[in-house]
Amino acid sequence: MIPSDQRPPGNDWLVRRITDLERQVRELQAGRRLEKATIGSGGLTVAGTGGVTVKDDGKVTVLDHTGRELIVLGRVGLSDGSTVPGMVVYRTEEEGGYVAMSLYHGIMAIWDREGNIIFSSDEVSGQGLARPWLPVTWAGSDWTQWPGTTSTTFAMVLETAVPRQQPRLFVRLRHTMDTSGASGELRLMCNGVQLGPTVAVGFAVGYTDIGPVALPAAAFGEIMGLSVDGRRTAGTGAVRATVTASWTQQS
Known part of the structure; x- marks a missing residue:
């Protein structure tokens, strides 16, 4: 015979026990996990392909x-x-x-x-950098030493190249004619496209800021050719120019 202290407390004991365990499992499955916890010096390790997900504005x-x-x-x-x-x-x-x-x-x-x-x-254009603006340009102040041209049609006076990392360009020009009574024009070009206005030049040292103007469309990092072209429109002598400052910048 089974000793009295080992007998189930009634014929339905096993059924009630299973029902109780099922209820506890359902409560655990429906409950939220880890409302608040502290992980000690042992740390937390996510192994294999597991991950940590933060949701619901957490x-x-x-x-x-x-x-x-x-x-x-x-x-x-x-x-x-x-x-x-x-x-x-x-x-x-x-x-x-x-x-x-x-x-x-x-x-x-x-x-x-x-x-x-x-x-x-640069989130306005969606391409390249907004900052930093880095270059610092220096140029000679003696206008007689500036490059020039006596051509009556546009000819290159200055040239450079820049990788397209920002969408806009600023250029400060200094310019003059080297003969009294003469006149000329300058223009800023990029890959065959004129940027900004045509600049009128006379027999007086002056400066003109061009930009910031949009650069022509190109792939990010593409090398773009820049030039300052000039021509004499009246009189004799040369139209002369130099770039005293220039940088690219964001939209």
Whole structure:
């Protein structure tokens, strides 16, 4: 005989036990997981092809030892109180605590300690860089040494080449005729396309800013030929010019 302390407490005991276990399994399956948890020094490892998914406007936040945010990934806050999808990396407190890098709606930027964007993509045109603007150009101030042409039809006076990484170009020209009473014209060309207006030149040293003007369409990184062409329109002598400043920039 089965000892009394080993007998089931009734004929329906097994059925009730199975029913109770099924109820607990359903509750576990319906319940939310890991509402709040702390992972210790052992860390968290995702093996194989597994992954971590953040959804429903959630975010991942990395804090320093004082609880200050260092990295926020997911819904990040803006100065007006709204939030957008993206990522922000902050400088340490010793470095000022300001934003170091941001990514909002796919627009990436790197910031200096004064809050200036020093690197970003050009989201207006969708191609190339918005910043930085880097070149610094120097030119001689003695107009008698500037390149020139006596041609009465447009001829190349200056030339260079630039890779198309930004969509717009700025050029500052200095120019003069080298004979009193003479006149001439200059134009800025890129791959056979004139950029900006035709510049009238007389017997006086002056300067003309052209741009920023849109560069002709081309593949990103394509080498584009630039030239300043000139011609004499009246009198004798040469039309002379030099470029004292030039850079490409965003839209």
